[in-house]
Amino acid sequence: MLLRKNAMMDTIQWRKWFLLFIITLCRTLDSINALKCYCNSETCPNNTCETDGYCYASTSLENGVQKFTFHCIDRVLLIPPEHPFRCSTPKTRNESVAIECCKSDMCNKGLRLELQPLPPEPTGTATAWQVIPWVMGLMVLGVCAAISFWWAKRTRNVMKRGSRPLFQGEDSLCETRHHPLMGTATIRDMIELTTSGSGSGLPLLVQRSIARQIQLADIIGKGRFGEVWRGRWRGENVAVKIFSSREECSWFREAEIYQTVMLRHENILGFIAADNKDNGTWTQLWLITDYHENGSLFDFLTARTIDSATLVKMALSVATGLAHLHMDIVGTKGKPAIAHRDLKSKNILVKSNLTCVIGDLGLAVRHHVASDSVDVPSTNRVGTKRYMAPEVLDESMDTRQFDPYKRSDVYSFGLVLWEMARRCGGLPDEYQPPYYDCVPPDPSLDDMRRVVCTEQRRPVVPNRWHSDPILLAISKVMKECWYQNPAARLTALRIKKTIANVGTPDYIKL
Structure with a gap:
């Protein structure tokens, strides 16, 4: 019995050592396959980074001082993969930026890129033989410009004549049709x-x-x-x-x-x-x-008031755009779900038909469904403090999951709804940003954290909204957008469907 117990213990110990050996071997292979590059960023340990893409080196002029940057570029950032434009130096004279990529361990450490110097200024007096080529060149250029102008005018006339049938008796097959890629294309x-x-x-x-x-x-x-x-x-x-x-x-x-x-x-x-x-x-x-000549929603609301129909139209268009961002489209050419992270009235533009479009996607994050990971931009910029959700202000949000980013967008959308609703109705209020009565014009994170997280305050809903069915319905939606608990907030798709029903007789009876 004792011998059998000792044999079992030896077998278990052997299996543990074998599993440890396999894990160590896999880690070693991963480390071998990764491309090691020199990195001078503070975020790189031991001035080294690893990637599955390229080693990166660039130099630029900042305040007259040449600065060198060394880092890694991951494969997912190579657009297009065969000739990534992030690895390309613009082919112009007097360049102030030089970029180069390579693909071998620490290959970028020895790269010392040089900027193209300014062309030397001419000295001395030009001789006749130096002036003659310039004069001849200008004459040739003038002749070419005259020929080009004549040809353009002639082509324009031919195209005008070609828009009619060549022969009055011919059918539509004999008509000259403009291809959309011609000069008339928008x-x-x-x-x-x-x-x-x-x-x-x-x-x-x-x-x-x-x-x-x-x-x-x-x-x-x-x-x-x-x-x-x-x-x-x-x-x-x-x-x-x-x-x-x-x-x-x-x-x-x-x-x-x-x-x-x-x-x-x-x-x-x-x-x-x-x-x-x-x-x-x-x-x-x-x-x-x-380009949208009405400018941002902030500019539009500052200068103009809106009626109930315009309020519903604007709110529905923003909700529709946000729902499209948040939605993932599955397929071979599918679209990943995207969260904005800086939704506010200054990042929403008003079209000529008074619907809205969402812009400024510089802080947006994408959701990779296959790995269930979040693609967060490597930038020091943060969102606008006045529009930050409570969980962002107190840093309790789980940044590894994608859903919290979408719920943060919904909170910001609720504040935008409040801005629009204030400018609507027979006696509209003057434009004010959210929390204008609680924090300074340029609030700090501590100011917003105190008001939104500690005191749990929200923008004031005027009494006059309760007598207007449209404003009352919109106020209910915005309140469900800025709940303290992120999980209790509406989704962008539910907001879109709710606003689409606002104003209908069936909705007002509810």
């Missing part, structure tokens, strides 16, 4: 034809040259990332969001989110292209989107 035509509506934005080859074709007209906004301009491209207005080179991560992240497959929606800001442009001193990072 931006929306080009996007829908080249992407079949499944993606977002123009083809990458068009995007990489669009910045040189846009004429900036006037500035329409400023933020912590940079500036927003109204520009003209192909005879249409576009909005150009210009990031500084220091905000490269924010620019790349927002462009990446906008190009998510199946993201394009009538209530999501239309993305056109992402490009970079060298202005001779530093590199600008451009994000080109649709």
